């Protein structure tokens with residue numbers, strides 16, 4: 622039994638005995654953790670400790686080797702994942718030939734749109750006003766990262782899985798990520814964040830989930 626289980630409100634995300642192995646070699650786990658609405662949790666670990674692999678399992682890209690993941694008390698399904706979980710990976714996940722606006726409209730078509738925001742508003746919130754119609758291939762790495770952040774703002778997912786969201790960003794971009802995480806927590810969402818940087822989510826003192834290389 623996990624400490625505090627009987628008194629806890631329903632967690633947004635719950636992992637029990639979660640593990641992943643590759644070629645019979647353990648990558649992480651078994652892990653038990655819960656993430657509640659309004660929480661940002663930092664996943665910490667050395668290079669190769671399994672942080673990216675964990676996020677890929679939680680986002681449904683990889684099947685768990687063992688254990689279970691529940692979202693709002695229910696087992697993961699592809700339909701639930703696509704509308705409730707947003708993954709920001711190492712790669713920006715954008716079509717290079719499309720403009721930022723076209724990329725965002727594509728994402729809205731697949732994942733839906735959060736109430737009260739538009740693609741133009743999202744792009745201006747991440748400092749990309751004036752870049753709406755530029756082919757994405759012409760953007761810098763940091764500007765592409767900002768388009769990915771605009772996509773997070775647009776989609777209605779309650780759970781954000783952010784893999785090194787600060788990578789390629791300047792100081793102002795780092796502050797932007799922290800403001801977005803704050804806003805996500807305040808509106809009742811939650812986020813799991815991997816980062817090597819000491820600048821990660823400095824608002825309050827976020828809970829930390831340590832991962833250790835198992836091999």
Ligand SMILES: Nc1ncnc2c1ncn2[C@@H]1O[C@H](COP(=O)(O)OP(=O)(O)OP(=O)(O)O)[C@@H](O)[C@H]1O
Nearest residue numbers: 643648666667668669670671672673674675815836
């Ligand atoms: N596609 C793959 N094929 C085989 N092994 C892989 C693959 N991806 C990752 N690994 C291995 O799985 C382990 C965990 O990798 P993972 O990328 O999850 O670590 P990480 O904690 O995110 O690392 P980093 O801090 O360097 O980003 C490593 O030992 C890595 O070599």
